[in-house]
Every structure is written in C-alpha cells, then in structure tokens.
Amino acid sequence: MSGPGTTRTGTLPHARPGETPANKATAAADTVTAAADLPWAEELRGRTVVVKFGGNAMVDPALHRTFAQDVVELWHAGLRPVVVHGGGPQISAMLDRLDLEVRFEAGLRVTTPETMDVVRMVLTGQVQRELVGALNAHGPFAVGLSGEDAHTMTAVRRPAWVDGRSVDIGLVGEVVGVETAAVRALLEAGRIPVVSPVARGEDGEVYNVNADLAASALAVALGADRLVVLTDVEGLYADWPRSTEVVARLTAGELDALLPDLASGMLPKMEGCLRAVRGGVRAARVVDGRVPHALLGGVFATDGPGTTVVPDPETPSAPVPASPSEEDDA
C-alpha cells in the first residue's frame, strides 16, 4: 500500500500519484482501481472534492470501512478529497447516556453550554478519531482537525427559523469566515484533511455547526469542484413522507423555490447544496450512504445516483445596444 510519506516508494512525503513517474508506477501497481479506471477520473485529477460523511454509513462498521477505502481511492485517482464529518446520532446517544435533553429546531440541535461540551467531545474526540483511524488503515493519509483549529471556521450565533419566527437555539453557529490555509497545507502535503463541524466565535465562544452547512462553507472557500453529501436516504424525496420518489437533478433556482417546504435534516442539507453551487462549486450531490461505494458514484457518475444540484444556467447576455455613433452611421 502506498501513501504520503511512504518510504517504500522512495517518493517525497508531498508527492501525489501522477506527479513523478516513480510515484505513478507505484500507484498504478498498488491500486488498479475502479476510480482510477474511469475515463472522467482524468478530468477530475487535481480537483478538490469535499465529502460530507454522515448518516448510516457512519454507524455501520462495514460501510464505515468501505467509505474509508473509497476516499483513499479518490486520492489514488489523483483527486484531493477533504472530509467533513457529522455525528448527530452519536451526539444524541451520548446526551441520552448523560441524561441531557436532545432537541432539534428546523434540523438544528438546541445547544446549551453543557450540550456544547458533549458535541465537541463526541465530534472531535470520538467520531473524528474513528474516521481518521479507518482512513489511516490504508497508509498515513488522514489528519484530523476541528473547524476551530487555525481559524479554519469562524461562526456567529444563529437562531433557527420556525414558521417564520426566530427561535433561540443556543450555541449554534453560522459560518461567516473560512481560513483555508491549514486545509490547503495538508492537501499540498498529500494528506486527507478530516474536519469536524465545530467553529470558533470571535466572541470567545465555541459553536456547534450543522455538518452539511460546514461542508458547504468549506467547499466554497476551497473552490472545490464538487460537494458530495452521504446520508441515510436515496436523495431528496419530492413529496416526503408521502412518497419516496427521488428528485434526480435540480438547478439552484428550482431548489431555492423548494427550500421553504423542506423539513428536518433535509433542510440544512439542501441549503448547504444551494449555497455551494451559488458559491461556485460545479455540482453538489446528495447520495445514499447505505449503498456501498456510494461515494464513488457520487463523485464520478454524470447522471445519478441521488440528487444533483447544479448552478442556474447562465442567462444569455443581452445584446449590446449599438452606440449612438453607430446608429447615426446606419
């Protein structure tokens, strides 16, 4: 198995597959993989892909391992994956064990100072460690950081909007600033950054950020090519819970119009996708993390699986009116 800093290949720690012939050969020999064989893998070489890891894939050990393999596969195919992880179910389980309240408003956890201690401990101390460990079973790839580290994410306190009313939900943050230097340095060193959705506040607080929105903010700031969100449903259902017909593709404008009708966990997820494509990410896709290798399909497939959000088509620019002198000449 090759990876950054592997002495066996004789490559520099920062070398990436494809950068040197030796590295390329080793990568090819070690990983003749599905991703690397796909024709459009070449098109995505060198591009940054932000992956939000959440839902069932996080709690099923076999899916957790497959996810880690797939992220490493992306790396071997020459992409620059960045993982932002969730951990809502694990936080709720720990709050239950500690006899603390579990409550959500508009898909966001009501976060008291006591809850925040648990959020920080579970996300950065437990969930992230497990993910970093699973990735590093394949080589010295992953480095975990909290959104608090090196000012990676700065947030301000935000309310939830419920039936048009603003509801105080405590130490929940809206990301207002992303400092990408630490993540970029890791990418340049050939590592896979794994980021937990906890942010610093300029007011000295620490904020709980929904992981979908954190992934979206990071994708925009990094100028990522894609945002892929793994969850525990097939994608966005058009008429949930009455029907489970998946919306395959929608433009930012179409999603914007749909957003007020969305509820629970799907609301921040789709809001994150919308912000991502409006912020310059070429496509945001929600895929079913219960399906093994969903991530590879999410990155490489052109149509489906799941729900793909794309930017609005460019409006053709209006014809330039003839200048008065040209009109006079006519």
Ligand SMILES: Nc1ncnc2c1ncn2[C@@H]1O[C@H](COP(=O)(O)OP(=O)(O)O)[C@@H](O)[C@H]1O
């Ligand atoms: N329109 C919808 N389409 C699909 N799922 C929806 C929809 N509205 C609400 N949901 C709920 O959102 C959940 C996904 O959000 P969440 O539980 O926060 O996922 P994750 O843990 O992956 O972030 C689904 O399991 C489903 O119960």
Ligand SMILES: CC(=O)N[C@@H](CCC(=O)OP(=O)(O)O)C(=O)O
């Ligand atoms: C403010 C807010 O709701 N934060 C989330 C952070 C974790 C998360 O988003 O995890 P999932 O992606 O697994 O849902 C929470 O406390 O659950």
